[in-house]
Each structure stands twice: as C-alpha cells, then as structure tokens.
Amino acid sequence: MARIPTTELGRYLLLGQINRQGCLRRRPFQLATATSIGQLRRVSSSVGAPTSSVPTSPTTAPLRKQLKDQAKLLKASGHKKKKNVDNQTVPGWELTVGIEIHAQLNTSRKLFSAAATSFNDSPNSHVAPFDLAIPGSQPIFQPETLIPAVRAALALNCEIQHTSRFDRKHYFHWDQPAGYQITQFYEPFARNGYIELMSRDGIAAQDGQGIRVGIQQVQLEQDTAKTTAQPDGVQWLDFNRVGVPLIEIITRPEIHHPATAAALVRKVQVLLNSVDACVSGMETGGLRADVNVSVRRTDDATAGLGTRTEIKNLSSFKAVEDAIIAERDRQIAVLEAGGVIAGETRGWSLGSTETRRLRGKEGEVDYRYMPDPDLGPVVIDPKLVEYLASSSGVRPDDETDELIHKHGLTAKDAISLLMLDNGARVQYFYNVLDALDARLGNASCETIVGQPASTLAANWCLHELGKLTEVSSDLDMTPDGECRIRSADLAAILYHLMRKEITAKVARELLWSVYREDISRGGVTDAIAAGDLWFHELSEAEYTALADTVLRGEEKIVAEFTRHAEGKSKQYPQGKLMFLVGKVMRAGPEQRMDPASVERTLKARIDQVCVPGVQTQG
CATH class of the missing domain: 1.10.10 (Arc Repressor Mutant, subunit A)
Structure with missing residues (x-):
C-alpha cells in the first residue's frame, strides 16, 4: 500500500476529506461534537491552506473599550461596585488563594516536534504530524526548550531537579487532538522556589512592607490549539499553538488578599521577561493564570482550609483581583446561608460581578495521570544550571532600585518601564537618556530649565509614547530598545525642550512628525529651524x-x-x-x-x- 502524504492525512482528520482516487467515494463532512455548555455546530480548520480561503474573525474591541463599556452598563443598572482597595478583607473570614500560571516559553521550536512556534503566520501553517496526533507519530523532546525553562525557574528561586519525567494528563477536548496533554505532574524539573513581593509591587496594605510566597513546583508541558469563537456557535481551530512549550508555575496557598494575588502575577511576568524566558505577557495571551480560592471563618483556629474552587484562564491582572473578590464573596454568602461549597471549576468574564460554574472539579483520578511511555527522563547537567544562573543579568528588583534611587523615578513609573514591551521599553529609556546626556555634556543646571533629564525622559517614554499607541499602530519596539521613533530623535526633542528652546506643544508635534516619518532620521533640529519653531519667550x-x-x-x-x-x-x-x-x-x-x-x-x-x-x- 502506498504511503499517504501527511497533508492528505491532515485533510482527512481535520476536515473529513477523502481522496477521490481509490475504492471509496469522496464524502466531505465537518467535525462536530457536543459539549457540556452547548452543541458545537462546526469545527473548521485547514492544514497549510492559503489565508484567502479562511474567513477572517470579526474585529474585537480593544481591552480599554471593553472595560469602559462594562463600566457604563454597571452604572446604568444602578449597581455601585466597591473599590478594590477597600475590599481586600471581609470581617470574620479568611481568604486563601493559590495560583497556577501558564507561560509560553521563548523558543523557536515546539516541545515535542521541530515545527516552528510562530504566532503571526497563517493558521495551521506550522503543524507537525505529532501535533495532530496522527497515528504512528512519536514525540521527540527538543532540548533547546529547556534553556528558557531553567532560566525562568532560577528567576523564581527554585531548586533545579537533576532528573525529571513527563506524564500524560488525559482529557478530551477539541483543542487537544491526542486526548491527553504531556506535562510533568509527578517529577517536575524545578521545585521549592519563592517570590518576594514588596509594597511597591502593589500588594494589599494588610500585607505590610512585604511578603514571601512559596513556589511549589515549575513543570514543563505542551500548549493546546487556539480556539476562536465565531457567530452561530462556530469554533475555529488553529493548531499552530498545539505543542508550544509552556511552563506551569504552581504557588503554595499562601496569599490572603486579592491585590497581592494580582501583584504576584504581575511580578512573575516581570521576572520571566527579565531572563528572556517568556514570549509575551498577559496582554497578548502569552501568560494565563488560574486561581484557586477558598474561605474559612477566623473564629475557629483548628479549622482547615475551606473547599476550594478554581477560576480558569484569567487574562489580565485586573481580572485576577476582580475574580478573586467575586468568588470570595460568593462563597461567604453560600456558607452564611447554611450551604456547602462544591469543588468545581468556574469561569470569569471581563467586567463581570460574579463567577459562573463551568464544570465539576476534576481530580487526579479523572485525569488518569500516567508516565508517558514514549519519552525518557530529562537529565539536566548541574554545569548548565550554574552557567545559566551566572549569566541571568540584573534582577528586576535591583533594576527598580536603580531607577528609583539613581534616576529619581517613582516606583510606579519604574515598574511600568520594566513591564512594557517585554522589557524593551526600559532599554529604550536608557538609550534616550544616554543620547540626551551626550547632548547636554557638562551643561550646568542653571542653563537647563525644567525636570531632571531622567524624569523627563521617563515621562515621555511612558506617557507621550503611550498616547501614540492609543490612536495608531504599534511602536515596533525591538529588544535592543529602538522603535519607529529612534531614541536619538526623541533625545533631540527633549534636549531643545529642556533648554526652553521649544515649547511642550511643539515638542509633541515634532514627536508625531517623527512617528509619521515626516522628519528624516536625525533631522529634528533642522525641522525646527526650517519651520521657525524656536521659542521666543515674552519678556x-x-x-x-x-x-x-x-x-x-x-x-x-x-x-x-x-x-x-x-x-x-x-x-x-x-x-x-x-x-x-x-x-x-x-x-x-x-x-x-x-x-x-x-x-x-x-x-x-x-x-x-x-x-x-x-x-x-x-
């Protein structure tokens, strides 16, 4: 029997299309399955199909607009939401939270296949036979995926395990073709870490000046397909994401305030960016959080932790805090009414005021964890760990201290610079500051008017550049700290502004002109002179x-x-x-x-x- 090409197998498995040549008549069909929350009418996908044959998904509103619309609806309904800062505790009750964070690793290949991990290419254009669970295909562990994973675990102060192993976690869903996910449940590659959180990280005031949260383990696992909901119950599947390497970070249940939980997720994102371990942050889907929430009365010191519920796939820091508050209040209301908390998985929608039930909680027995028979153990050389630890660079806390104490930034601005553009924005700030210092030279303070160079540069790198992205496309920021507005050009604008040679209004207009490329590179000063934009101040x-x-x-x-x-x-x-x-x-x-x-x-x-x-x- 002749070997069937992979593309033909893909068309059969995904679309039900059978080659018309041979003894069987071609009968195309569409995959369908029933779900616990409704009937999935159609699941359509293509392997290597041109983008023109795939309909485009409807445009979604920006996150900021969604939040504004939700706030308007709440206001119109007459419901007044209590501010989160005043809603961290409930008298007589203790909240306990544990968090599971999934982060996509910064690698060029998938975890168990050589397919590329590209997120901007055509749907289903980077799919290997194993990614689709085609019969006969085998997982091949890609050692390069281990490098960012170990970097991430070291940033979280974890102990790297010399030997780790992979397990199968069984469940059936359309985004997991094999019917199981490969993970590291029993023997993960990293254990016993911790994260230090300080007041400047945004923790709840009740946690004082700082808190340490333990990391139980960090494990490698594969991602699932990307599901895009369409009208009329249609779901589109993009298998490019199947097999993309993830790390799952599991904290200990040591968080007792919603704001501190959000601060921890934010700090994890900063830490992963600082060691170049994570592809992107929460705002672009590269990092997702599940939170486990339980409550108990404070008047019984002998009582154990309450029954926990899990809230899945929280995609923003605000969602983490809001969902925890809503679930805490729901559980307290149930218990005070004499009810019992059921162990279950719950969901959260942007702008909601309450969580919703998704399904009953699955445990180890339901997932049927078992060692993966197709994969051997992962052995990590201590010399590799030592090298990665010594080359990890400056820690975010140390860099934040430098931005605050050396450059005079506020804690909020310092942390914002570190978080934006996966850490590239702070490098852009350094580039602008270096170019500005070179222009200022040994100029005395008397000849310079306004803010210090560092605080002025930070303000423009954060807020003025932020205004550009609100009404236009991305800045195209590169990892080395350059973008569509070259750091040297912004430094030239700030130099003339600091010396009171142009007004702030003219400076903003120049920024827009540079962004639109109306001014050539390095031509800021010439443009000011050509347009006679110099500031001739009144007497x-x-x-x-x-x-x-x-x-x-x-x-x-x-x-x-x-x-x-x-x-x-x-x-x-x-x-x-x-x-x-x-x-x-x-x-x-x-x-x-x-x-x-x-x-x-x-x-x-x-x-x-x-x-x-x-x-x-x-």
Whole structure:
C-alpha cells in the first residue's frame, strides 16, 4: 500500500476529506461534537491552506473599550461596585488563594516536534504530524526548550531537579487532538522556589512592607490549539499553538488578599521577561493564570482550609483581583446561608460581578495521570544550571532600585518601564537618556530649565509614547530598545525642550512628525529651524501686563487669595490659580508663552495685590 502524504492525512482528520482516487467515494463532512455548555455546530480548520480561503474573525474591541463599556452598563443598572482597595478583607473570614500560571516559553521550536512556534503566520501553517496526533507519530523532546525553562525557574528561586519525567494528563477536548496533554505532574524539573513581593509591587496594605510566597513546583508541558469563537456557535481551530512549550508555575496557598494575588502575577511576568524566558505577557495571551480560592471563618483556629474552587484562564491582572473578590464573596454568602461549597471549576468574564460554574472539579483520578511511555527522563547537567544562573543579568528588583534611587523615578513609573514591551521599553529609556546626556555634556543646571533629564525622559517614554499607541499602530519596539521613533530623535526633542528652546506643544508635534516619518532620521533640529519653531519667550514686562489685564476682570477670585493671605481660609486656591494661568495663556500669543512663567508671574502679582511682601503657598 502506498504511503499517504501527511497533508492528505491532515485533510482527512481535520476536515473529513477523502481522496477521490481509490475504492471509496469522496464524502466531505465537518467535525462536530457536543459539549457540556452547548452543541458545537462546526469545527473548521485547514492544514497549510492559503489565508484567502479562511474567513477572517470579526474585529474585537480593544481591552480599554471593553472595560469602559462594562463600566457604563454597571452604572446604568444602578449597581455601585466597591473599590478594590477597600475590599481586600471581609470581617470574620479568611481568604486563601493559590495560583497556577501558564507561560509560553521563548523558543523557536515546539516541545515535542521541530515545527516552528510562530504566532503571526497563517493558521495551521506550522503543524507537525505529532501535533495532530496522527497515528504512528512519536514525540521527540527538543532540548533547546529547556534553556528558557531553567532560566525562568532560577528567576523564581527554585531548586533545579537533576532528573525529571513527563506524564500524560488525559482529557478530551477539541483543542487537544491526542486526548491527553504531556506535562510533568509527578517529577517536575524545578521545585521549592519563592517570590518576594514588596509594597511597591502593589500588594494589599494588610500585607505590610512585604511578603514571601512559596513556589511549589515549575513543570514543563505542551500548549493546546487556539480556539476562536465565531457567530452561530462556530469554533475555529488553529493548531499552530498545539505543542508550544509552556511552563506551569504552581504557588503554595499562601496569599490572603486579592491585590497581592494580582501583584504576584504581575511580578512573575516581570521576572520571566527579565531572563528572556517568556514570549509575551498577559496582554497578548502569552501568560494565563488560574486561581484557586477558598474561605474559612477566623473564629475557629483548628479549622482547615475551606473547599476550594478554581477560576480558569484569567487574562489580565485586573481580572485576577476582580475574580478573586467575586468568588470570595460568593462563597461567604453560600456558607452564611447554611450551604456547602462544591469543588468545581468556574469561569470569569471581563467586567463581570460574579463567577459562573463551568464544570465539576476534576481530580487526579479523572485525569488518569500516567508516565508517558514514549519519552525518557530529562537529565539536566548541574554545569548548565550554574552557567545559566551566572549569566541571568540584573534582577528586576535591583533594576527598580536603580531607577528609583539613581534616576529619581517613582516606583510606579519604574515598574511600568520594566513591564512594557517585554522589557524593551526600559532599554529604550536608557538609550534616550544616554543620547540626551551626550547632548547636554557638562551643561550646568542653571542653563537647563525644567525636570531632571531622567524624569523627563521617563515621562515621555511612558506617557507621550503611550498616547501614540492609543490612536495608531504599534511602536515596533525591538529588544535592543529602538522603535519607529529612534531614541536619538526623541533625545533631540527633549534636549531643545529642556533648554526652553521649544515649547511642550511643539515638542509633541515634532514627536508625531517623527512617528509619521515626516522628519528624516536625525533631522529634528533642522525641522525646527526650517519651520521657525524656536521659542521666543515674552519678556517679564509683557508677562506682567497680561497678568494685570486678566486680574482686573477677576476680582472675586483675587478676593479668595486675599482671604487665604489673611488667614481666613486654610486651603490655598490652587485650582483658581490654574484657571487664571489658562486665561492668561489664551489672552496672549501661546507660541511665545511658558505656563510655568505665567504661573510665577501671576503668583508675584497676586502677592502684591493681597499682602505686599508676603509669599503665598503652592
């Protein structure tokens, strides 16, 4: 009998298409199966098919818009949601949370086949016979997948096991062709780690200045196919993701506040990015979290942990915190009503206020774990572990300390820089800062106006670049810290802004021009000169004349400053001052005015009007 080509087998297994040549008549059909939550009408897929033959999925709204829409619906319904910061504890009850985090490893090949792990190519274009569980195909462990896995485990302070083994976890679902998943349940490659969380990481205030959460184990396993829901109950399957190497990080049940759980997931993402172990973060689907939640009364010290429920596939840090709060409150309500918590798997939808039941909880017996007979043990040389540990680079906590103490950034901005673009944004910041320092040279502080170079650069790298991505495509940030706006060009804009040679408005317009490539590389200064965009600031006398004109029409506001100066009002009317600043800016030539100079002139004139010679606050 002639050998059947792999592509023909794929068409038969996935689409039910049989070659018309031979004794059987061709009868195409579509795969169908029933699920516990409804009938799956059609599962369609193709192996190596051109993209033009596959319909495109409907455009999904951005995450930010989805959150806004959900908030509007909650507001319209009259339901007021309690702020999470005030909802970390419930009197008389203790919450316990354990987390399982799945992260896609940064490798070029799949875990048990040589197929590529590309996430941007056509659906079902990187599929090997073993990925589809074609009869006769065998798993072949790809040793290169072990490198990022060990790096990740070391970043989590784990003990690397000299020998580990693979197991089969049996379950049937359309996204798992073999009917089982290969994982490391009994003998994982890493155990007994921990994560240090500090207050700046966003933990709950009840956890004080810091907390240590134990890592039970880290195990290698294969990912499943990607399912995309379509209208009318149709599900599309992309088998490119089948077999992509994952690590599953299992924490100990040592978390007692929802905010701390979210902070841990966020910290894990930063740690994995810092050692180049993870493909992408939660925002792009490269990292997913399952949380196990249980509650018990605090008045019984001898009581064990309550029955836990698992919430699957949480895809954002906010979802982790919100889902835990909702499930905690549900369990407490059930117990206070005399009910019993069932061990089950539950789901969570973006913007929801409660979890929903998916299925009864499956345990070890249901999964029928067994050693994989087709795979031998994985033996890790201690020399490899030693080399990877010595070459891991700077830890995120150490880099955060440097950004805060050396460069003057806030903890929030420092952590944001480390998290964005898989760590490439902080490298971009360093590149901008180096280019800016080279331009400033030995310039004294007296010749430079405004913020220190480091805080100004951080502000633009975070917020001004962030505004570009809100209304346009991605920045195309590279791992070495470059993007569509070259670091040297942003440094040139900030250099002229710091020296008060251009206004902030002109600086933002230049940023957009560089982004749109209206300005050639290295041509920022030439563009300023060509457009006569230099800042020709008003004189002190001109500022004073404009301030006096505005104050003459605002006697009621000036009276409030007088009452404060006389001690009759405790609060300084800073908001009123900013109103006057805006009015002066509109009254004069904005392109020649600096808001800081306007504010300084107004303060001086108000001091003279209210109490001559007395300095105001603000």
